Amino acid sequence: MLEVNNLKTHFKTQDGVVKAVDGVSFSLEAGETLGIVGESGSGKSVTALSIMQLNPKPPAEYPEGEILFEGQDLLKVPEKRMQQIRGNDIAMIFQDPMTSLNPVFTVGNQIREAIRIHQDLSKSEAQEKTVDVLRDVGIANPERRAKEYPHQFSGGMRQRAMIAMALSCNPKVLIADEPTTALDVTIQAQILELMVGLQEKYGTAIVMITHDLGVVSQLADQVMVMYAGRAVEQATTDDVFYDPLMPYSWSLLRSLPRLDTAGEVRLLPIEGTPPSLIFLPKGCNFSPRCPFVKDECHEIDPALEEKKPGHTAACILSVEEIEKNKSRVDQELGVQG
Amino acid sequence: MSENGGANGGANANGRNDAADASATNGEANGYSGEYLLETRNLKMHFPIKGGVLRRTVGHVKAVDGVDLAVRKGETLGLVGESGCGKSTLARLVLRLLEPTEGEVLFEGEDILGYDRKRMLDVRRNMQIVFQDPYASLNPRMTVGNIVSEPLKTHNMGGSSAGDRKRRVQELLEVVGLNPEHYNRYPHEFSGGQRQRIGVARAIALNPRLIICDEPVSALDVSIQAQVVNLLQDLQKEFDLTYVFIAHDLSVVKHISDRVAVMYLGKIVEIADRAALYGEPRHPYTASLLSAIPIPDPHKERERQRVVITGDVPSPANPPSGCHFHTRCPRVQDYCKEHEPGLEPRGDEVGVEAGAGGEARGPTEGHRAACFFPVVKGQRIEERATTTPYRAEEKLKG
Numbered sequence: 001m002l003e004v005n006n007l008k009t010h011f012k013t014q015d016g017v018v019k020a021v022d023g024v025s026f027s028l029e030a031g032e033t034l035g036i037v038g039e040s041g042s043g044k045s046v047t048a049l050s051i052m053q054l055n056p057k058p059p060a061e062y063p064e065g066e067i068l069f070e071g072q073d074l075l076k077v078p079e080k081r082m083q084q085i086r087g088n089d090i091a092m093i094f095q096d097p098m099t100s101l102n103p104v105f106t107v108g109n110q111i112r113e114a115i116r117i118h119q120d121l122s123k124s125e126a127q128e129k130t131v132d133v134l135r136d137v138g139i140a141n142p143e144r145r146a147k148e149y150p151h152q153f154s155g156g157m158r159q160r161a162m163i164a165m166a167l168s169c170n171p172k173v174l175i176a177d178e179p180t181t182a183l184d185v186t187i188q189a190q191i192l193e194l195m196v197g198l199q200e201k202y203g204t205a206i207v208m209i210t211h212d213l214g215v216v217s218q219l220a221d222q223v224m225v226m227y228a229g230r231a232v233e234q235a236t237t238d239d240v241f242y243d244p245l246m247p248y249s250w251s252l253l254r255s256l257p258r259l260d261t262a263g264e265v266r267l268l269p270i271e272g273t274p275p276s277l278i279f280l281p282k283g284c285n286f287s288p289r290c291p292f293v294k295d296e297c298h299e300i301d302p303a304l305e306e307k308k309p310g311h312t313a314a315c316i317l318s319v320e321e322i323e324k325n326k327s328r329v330d331q332e333l334g335v336q337g
Numbered sequence: 338m339s340e341n342g343g344a345n346g347g348a349n350a351n352g353r354n355d356a357a358d359a360s361a362t363n364g365e366a367n368g369y370s371g372e373y374l375l376e377t378r379n380l381k382m383h384f385p386i387k388g389g390v391l392r393r394t395v396g397h398v399k400a401v402d403g404v405d406l407a408v409r410k411g412e413t414l415g416l417v418g419e420s421g422c423g424k425s426t427l428a429r430l431v432l433r434l435l436e437p438t439e440g441e442v443l444f445e446g447e448d449i450l451g452y453d454r455k456r457m458l459d460v461r462r463n464m465q466i467v468f469q470d471p472y473a474s475l476n477p478r479m480t481v482g483n484i485v486s487e488p489l490k491t492h493n494m495g496g497s498s499a500g501d502r503k504r505r506v507q508e509l510l511e512v513v514g515l516n517p518e519h520y521n522r523y524p525h526e527f528s529g530g531q532r533q534r535i536g537v538a539r540a541i542a543l544n545p546r547l548i549i550c551d552e553p554v555s556a557l558d559v560s561i562q563a564q565v566v567n568l569l570q571d572l573q574k575e576f577d578l579t580y581v582f583i584a585h586d587l588s589v590v591k592h593i594s595d596r597v598a599v600m601y602l603g604k605i606v607e608i609a610d611r612a613a614l615y616g617e618p619r620h621p622y623t624a625s626l627l628s629a630i631p632i633p634d635p636h637k638e639r640e641r642q643r644v645v646i647t648g649d650v651p652s653p654a655n656p657p658s659g660c661h662f663h664t665r666c667p668r669v670q671d672y673c674k675e676h677e678p679g680l681e682p683r684g685d686e687v688g689v690e691a692g693a694g695g696e697a698r699g700p701t702e703g704h705r706a707a708c709f710f711p712v713v714k715g716q717r718i719e720e721r722a723t724t725t726p727y728r729a730e731e732k733l734k735g
Contacts, residue, residue: 039558096640153648184419184585186665189629211559214631218638237635253633255563257592259615260632267592270560273528289560337688 001029001205002051002173007065009043009050012058016278020046022229023065026222030172031199033206034090035220035237037213037252043229044209048175051207052092053082069173088118091166095178097158101150108134108146112231113164118169133164135196156187160194167198174199175207179217192218213256217241226251228275228285231304235311245313245322248293254333266333284316292317292325365395373446374579375408375431375464376549380440382426382590385440386654398654401437402425402603405680408547413573413580415594415611417587419624419650423603424583425469428549432464434456444547462492465540469552471532475524480508481535482520488542495542509538513568530561534568535580541572549581554589566593591615599623602653602661605680609704619704619711622646624718644718660709667719668710672726680705 505515710722
């Protein structure tokens with residue numbers, strides 16, 4: 001349904017070209033969830049905004065790649081057509097529910113507007129639909145709540161309202177950019193449960209962008225790990241979590257304090273900081289921080305290659321070398337089995 | 338202790354009695370057993386809400402509402418809760434950055450709330466804080482050297498000459514893993530993780546005994562979090578530090594803490610050793626919080642039974658009657674709506690409780706929860722308890 005091929009999103013700045021997204025490919029079927037994981041600045045959000053064609057041009061440029069949605073390349077469709085697709089076929093939820101609603105209009109007003117842009121409904125029909133979608137996302141008293149302003153909503157309710165707005169036109173693809181990062185865990189659990197329920201009901205394909213590996217393991221079927229604008233590992237969720245083949249994904253998992261293990265194990269810090277996207281290191285982008293690094297890594301820039309069936313990773317080490325390194329570092333950290 | 342509030346009129350007296358017990362066993366006049374570095378007794382912070390033309394006080398936000406805590410020397414006490422539960426206010430009260438409405442803060446057995454500026458300065462030397470936001474907590478116009486040496490200057494430490502002080506600062510930078518040569522750089526030249534290291538260097542500059550870490554890693558990227566967590570653990574070992582570690586991330590708290598206290602609407606609802614709290618949570622809030630956290634393990638995630646607690650945290654200006662958690666509690670019964678539970682079993686009875694571990698010691702030892710129908714191990718959280726409310730009859734008698 002959605003297919004992204006070798007997407008490159010570059011920003012021309014005074015200091016040089018920022019390669020925010022540099023050759024990312026993935027595909028997504030109806031009812032499926034793709035988790036995109038990475039740290040801040042890894043290009044997750046820019047990927048999402050590229051699909052929505054919401055990156056300001058200039059400075060954004062798409063020197064290569066295509067984004068195929070039901071056969072049409074979103075990078076080439078005229079803005080008029082894009083406006084029809086955006087919101088109607090592909091919808092997006094943003095991270096910050098505090099700033100993504102307009103404070104001077106009622107919540108109902110804003111949802112109704114979204115509905116009326118895309119669907120040929122009268123005002124009262126749109127109002128009815130607004131109340132329906134608000135009820136759908138679990139907001140009590142939807143008639144009354146629709147007349148309230150965003151500041152009268154709590155954080156969790158605002159995010160529910162954003163989801164209601166995104167789902168009001170039954171989109172085929174929902175892009176959720178860190179939808180629960182600003183929320184407390186109990187509220188996060190509510191929102192995630194809601195999203196899963198709605199996905200089952202409407203068969204929406206979801207792109208879940210997050211830095212929280214726990215959220216990904218809960219929701220995603222496929223995972224793409226991003227680092228410095230590139231996809232560095234792509235596989236099913238189980239493969240990425242139980243058998244990561246890119247040292248970065250593995251280190252991330254080892255750097256997390258875990259609720260399910262004793263907490264006696266020392267965390268593996270990933271030394272240093274993510275590289276500047278203008279001055280990328282020579283060779284592999286992760287080589288300056290990699291715990292498995294060898295000399296060649298500073299020379300060869302690894303491409304994403306299939307290491308095991310359906311499991312791609314960008315690393316010049318062989319699977320055996322990676323496994324050996326994993327157990328070596330695990331021993332140092334005191335990880336059992 | 339005094340969590341009992343309305344349900345137990347003798348709350349305050351109880352708190353005092355426990356302290357007296359503790360001092361009796363240790364035979365020290367001021368109640369300082371030497372075991373606890375920091376204690377709070379019935380600590381309250383009620384912020385007034387002003388309203389109307391005359392700006393009259395129309396109500397209070399009970400940010401911290403009767404907290405008893407005791408932090409042992411050398412331990413890390415984790416403090417968790419959702420936003421708005423009063424964690425950060427509690428941290429500020431302990432440091433006297435805010436003046437509490439009521440209660441006591443004991444540092445090394447002495448109530449510091451009555452101290453004047455000069456004596457407070459001495460105490461502050463021993464209690465420092467690391468703030469959440471590494472971007473806002475460092476003055477952008479000061480060099481790193483100046484930021485870290487400022488506490489040294491204020492307290493006339495680190496040598497008399499500027500050269501001595503510079504050497505001390507460079508030593509500190511090295512301890513926290515920064516390049517001492519970067520002495521003259523400004524905060525904006527550092528990344529988030531490095532800035533947090535600067536904050537840590539400033540906090541340990543005076544060799545304090547206690548460091549309050551207020552969400553020290555929540556603003557950092559996952560890969561950087563581990564660096565700072567490891568640094569804090571190393572420093573604790575090296576300098577024999579005591580931490581109060583505040584965070585909303587229960588996994589980080591589990592990793593670093595010896596004991597953990599859970600806060601909800603200004604009160605502590607459960608406190609226990611790490612293993613007990615995470616392994617056998619008694620309060621339904623703790624249990625639900627734990628079940629809400631996604632685990633980075635797909636198989637475990639699929640098998641987990643998640644209890645999603647509904648609704649939002651109520652306003653601390655107008656908390657619900659009875660148990661504050663009853664509006665969201667999956668095990669709520671009518672009794673909970675009318676009566677307010679205290680932290681049970683009380684400190685002087687902890688030793689009596691089977692499996693609570695250890696003899697009766699201080700006011701907040703053992704595993705204690707503020708719930709009439711605590712979750713029993715093996716029971717599902719939403720399962721309705723058929724027992725009579727915990728300690729209800731005794732309360733009625735009392």
